[in-house]
Amino acid sequence: MAKKPKPGEYPAKLRIKKNDEVEVIAGKDKGKRGRILRVFPKVNKVVVEGLNMMVRHQKAQQTGRTTRSGVQQVQEGGRIQKPAPMYAPKVMLVCQQCHRPTRVGYAYHAGEGKLAMRKYRVCKHPDCGKQVD
Ligand SMILES: [Zn+2]
Incomplete structure (x- = not known):
């Protein structure tokens, strides 16, 4: 039998698993399909490949490391696109x-x-x- 959840820990019943193909049924990505990359049962959210894309701007950062020639290494900044978690009931499993x-x-x-x-x-x-x- 299923374990009784502890207080404050009531995972939503997610019927979607990693690598499932889903179709978005609401929101700006409605009608689009993609593959599930991650599921977050506790917050009832899923990450779908290529959907709900979020652009993160990253500043160039000094890594604190120095090359042998004495030059400080800098991590390149830029725009990073990655899918953001979306509310799981907004997607439906594709048979x-x-x-x-x-x-x-x-x-x-x-x-x-x-x-x-x-x-x-x-x-x-x-x-x-x-x-x-
Ligand atoms: Zn079917």
């Missing part, structure tokens, strides 16, 4: 069988023993219903 965004259902493996304890995710489209992973 790899029917290639449509879907809600995620769960089913249990048939049979006995260890296998029967394992859940797997299923596509919620009535005409598909296939195992997602």
Whole structure:
């Protein structure tokens, strides 16, 4: 059985995992698809490859190191683009069988023993219903 969460630690039920393909259903990236790079279950957020891009400006910094010739090393500054975490309910899992965004259902493996304890995710489209992973 699942462990009882400690107070202040109620992870949202994330039905999305790393490397899943998702489609954004709200916000400025609506309709775009990408792959999940990271999930943050505690804050209910996900990072999607190439989406919700954020530009970080980095100043040139002195590293404090000195080369053998006595020149101070400087880390180059510039603009760094990286995807920012977005609110997980804004994305939907894309079914790899029917290639449509879907809600995620769960089913249990048939049979006995260890296998029967394992859940797997299923596509919620009535005409598909296939195992997602
Ligand atoms: Zn499907």
